[in-house]
Amino acid sequence: MTAKTTVERFRAAIDQSDVAALEDLFTDDTILYSLAKLKPLEDKQTILGLFDVLLRTFEDFRYVAQYTGVAATSADGTEAPSEILVFRGTVNGEEIHGIDQLYFADDGRIKEFSVFVRPLSAAQALSEAVLARLAEAKLATAPTAE
Numbered sequence: 001m002t003a004k005t006t007v008e009r010f011r012a013a014i015d016q017s018d019v020a021a022l023e024d025l026f027t028d029d030t031i032l033y034s035l036a037k038l039k040p041l042e043d044k045q046t047i048l049g050l051f052d053v054l055l056r057t058f059e060d061f062r063y064v065a066q067y068t069g070v071a072a073t074s075a076d077g078t079e080a081p082s083e084i085l086v087f088r089g090t091v092n093g094e095e096i097h098g099i100d101q102l103y104f105a106d107d108g109r110i111k112e113f114s115v116f117v118r119p120l121s122a123a124q125a126l127s128e129a130v131l132a133r134l135a136e137a138k139l140a141t142a143p144t145a146e
Helices: 003-015 019-025 044-057 120-136
Strands: 026-033 062-073 079-091 094-104 110-118
Touching: 003 019, 003 062, 003 079, 003 094, 019 026, 019 044, 026 044, 044 120, 079 120, 094 120, 110 120
Parallel strands: 026 110
Antiparallel strands: 062 079, 079 094, 094 110
């Protein structure tokens, strides 16, 4: 499997809201970085659960651009092929612009995934909606009022 094939399969799975199709696209030790959590997610099943929640949370998610990197340095300091997927969507009436940054293992599967979103109000709306749904799915602790 090549990184390009992985990205094509990833985008098709997202377009079809097919979480099961994502499972073999991630390495067993995939790390996902998100604005919503300080610590990265390092459990593949939790990451797949997050994608399930995201696919049910976004109202009109779509990828609008894709950029290929030759060799970029991942968080672990190694150089790996990379792709950037630019997306748009809406959550609770807030329009979100963002990117997904993917780094690939030698076998072409995703080994690192980072999500960046803007503006701040949309990032907050997304975070609140996702945390509430993760709590419902028992993948996270319910958010508390402070």
